[in-house]
Amino acid sequence: MGSFMANLILASVRMASPLIFLSLAELYSQRAGLVNIGIEGIAAIGSLTGFLISLITGNPFLGVLAGALAGIAVNMIFAYATISLCAEQIVYGMAINIFAPALAAFIYRVYFGSGSELVQAGLMGTLKSMLGIKSNNFLVNLFLDQTPMVYLAYILIILTAIYFTRTKSGLNYKAVGEYPKAAATLGINVIGIKYLSCVICGALAGIGGAYLTTCYSKTYVDGNVAGRGFIALAAVIFGRWSSAGVLIACLFFGFCDALQIRLQLVNNTLPYQFFQMIPYVATIVVLALIGAKKAGPKSSGQPYRKEER
Amino acid sequence: MNRKLIAMVVTGAMIASMAPTFTAHADDTRTVAMICDSSISDGGWGMACYNAMIDAAEKTGWETMYSDSIAQSAYYDTIVSYCDLDVDMIYAPGNQYTDAVLQAAEEYPDIAFALLNGGADTPEKAVNGNVSSLLPNATQIGWIAGALAGLMSESGTIAFIGGMELDTTLAKYAGYGEAAAFVAEENGKTISVLDPVYSGDFSASDKGLEFAKAMMDQGADVFFGDASAVDSGARQAIDEANEANGAIKVYDIAQPADLLGQNDCVIGSQVTDNSVLIELSMKAVEEGTFGGETLYGTLQNGVLSAGELNKDVVPEDVQAKYAEYIQQMVDGTFMGGAAETEAE
Secondary structure, three states, rough: EEEEHHHHHHHHHHHHHHHHHHHHHHHHHHOOOOOOHHHHHHHHHHHHHHHHHHHHHHOHHHHHHHHHHHHHHHHHHHHHHHHHHOOOOOHHHHHHHHHHHHHHHOOOHHHOOOOOOEEEOOOOOOOHHHHHHOOOOOOHHHHHHHHHHHHHHHHHHHHHHHHHOOHHHHHHHHHHOOOOHHHHHHHOHHHHHHHHHHHHHHHHHHHHHHHHHHHHHEEEEOOOOOHHHHHHHHHHHOOOHHHHHHHHHHHHHHHHHHHHHHHHHHOOOHHHHHHHOHHHHHHHHHHHHHHHOOOOOOOOOOOOOOOOO | OHHHHHHHHHHHHHHHHHOOOOOOOOOOEEEEEEEEOOOOOOHHHHHHHHHHHHHHHHHOOOEEEEEEEOOOOHHHHHHHHHHOOOOOOOEEHHHHHHHHHHHHHHHHHOEEEEEEEEOOOOHHHHOOOOEEEEEEEEEHHHHHHHHHHHHHOOOOEEEEHHHHOOOOHHHHHHHHHHHHHHHHHHHHOOOEEOEEEEEOOOOOHHHHHHHHHHHHEEEEEEEEOOHHHHHHHHHHHHHHHHHHHHHOEEEEEEEEOOOOHHHHHHHEEEOOOOHHHHHHHHHHHHHHHOOOOEEEEEOOOOOEEEOOOOOOOHHHHHHHHHHHHHHHHOOOHHHHHHHHHOOO
C-alpha cells in the first residue's frame, strides 16, 4: 500500500476515535428521547478534567475516569432541566455548550494563571509501545499502535449493538425513546431510564473529551473539542441511530478530515479553504441523502410528562 | 411554580457564569484591554502577546483587561464592550482584527486602538485617526527562522504551518523560504519549502499534529509555524517521530517567545518583544499624540531577535554561522543587502 494511503487510513482512525465516543453519547441520549446538543460543551469539561487529573496524578487512565465523572456532573444539569422540569432540550443543550467551555477555561486560568506557558501532560501509551514492538508495518500500526481507549471505543460499538437489539433491557430503553407513555404502561421506569441515558451520555461525552488530552494531544487548549460535538450529532443521524452506522459515519468524517489535511499538502493551485470545506460539505451532502427517511426515535426531543394524557 | 422558579434560577446562574468579568479601575488610572482569538495560555502567540501587554503595563502603571479565545464573530462585540467601559486603549494582537478595529474606531473616536500586525496602511483608513499599527517586520521574522532552517536541514525539505492566510503569515513564509534557500546555497545545499498549510484556527493542536505527520512523510525535517497552539501539536508529532527514531533529527523553530526547552525538538526561537511597541503606544496615549502611525518592530530596534539555540543539537560551527547571519540581518547586509529594502 502506498505511504499516502497508509498514512491517510492511520490518520482517519486517529481522528475518528474521539468522534466515536461522542457519537455514542448522543446515540444513548437520543435513544431515550433526549436530543442533547450539549455534547460539545460536556466534551470540553471532560477534556480539561482529563488533562488536569492526568497531569496531577501522572495517570491518564485516572484522567479518563475523571473526565467521565465531570461529564456526568455537567450533564445532570441538562437531565434535571429537561426530564424533571420538562424544559426545552435544544435550549438547555445550547446553554451547556456555552457554559461548560467557559467553565473549563475559567478553571484552567485559575489553576495555571494567566499568560502561563503551555503545560504538557503525558499521554496514554499504545499497545505497540506496551508490548515493545518496533515494527513500522502498516498493519501493525493500524491494529497495535493504538491506545487502550481506541479498543474500548470499538468494543463499546459492539456492546451497544448487542444491547439495543438483543437484550430486553435494551429494547425497554429504546421503547422509552419511541413511545414513553406506552413504555410506562408496561411498567418501564421512563424517568429512571431517561436519567440513566444522561449518565451514560455524560460519561461517554466526558471520555470523548478526555481522550483528546490523554490519548491525542499533550496539551489542553480552549476550544480543542473543535466542533466534534456537533459532528457527533450529524454522525448519529448519518448512522441511522444504530451503533454500526455511527461507526461508519465517524470513520467517514475522520477520513474527510484526514484527507483535507493531506490534500492541502499535495495541491498548490486551489485555495486551502476549499479543502477545509470537505468535511462539512460531505456532512451536508450525506445528511441530505440520508435524511429523506427518518429513522430516529419517535419521541425524540419531546418532554415526557407523566400525568399528561 | 416551584419548577419554573428553579428553572429560572438555574438559567440565571448559567448566564451569570458566562458573562465576562471586568475589573473596575480608579478614574486616574489608564486602562488597556486586549482581545485575542487564541488562549493567553497557549504557549505561543496568545501567551507572548498577553505577557507583552503585562510587561508594558507594569512599566507605565496602566491597568489591564483581556478577553481571549473569542470567536471571529465576536471580535467587534468584544471590542465595543470594552469601549463602553471607557478603557483608554484597545490592544488587538493580529491582522485578523483589522475590520473590527476600524469599525469600532470610527464609533469611539476618543479611544486609542493599537493593532499589532496591522497593515502599514491601516492607520490612514481610520477616519478619526485613532488607530496605530504595531508592525513587527514579518519578513525579518521569516529570515531569522529561515537562516537556521537552511543551516540545519539535512533532507533539503523544510515546512511551514500557518493558522490563517494573513498578510503577515504570507510574509513570514516568504522570508522563511528565501532565507533558507540563500543560506543553504551558501553552504553547498539545496532547500525546498513545502507549500504552506493552514489549520483555519489557532487552537487546533490536533491539526498541527496531523499536519506535521503528513509533512514529515514528505521529507520535511525543519518546521516553523505561525499558528499558536497548532504549533504545539506539530512539536508533539515531531517529538514522537524523534523518539521513534532514537535521535533528534527533525527540528522545530518556535516563535514569538523563546521556547527553548518546551519540547526536545525546539532548536531555537524567533523572539518578538512586542512590549516595546505597546509601551510606546501607551506613552503616546498619555501624551495625546497617539494615532495615525505605524510603529515598526525590527531587528535593528531590538523588537525582533533570535532566541537561544539548543546547544545539544545545533553544532558549534552552525551556531557561529547563524550568529553571523543574524548580525548581517541587523547590519542590513543579509543576502547582499538587496533584500533589506524588501523587508522594510
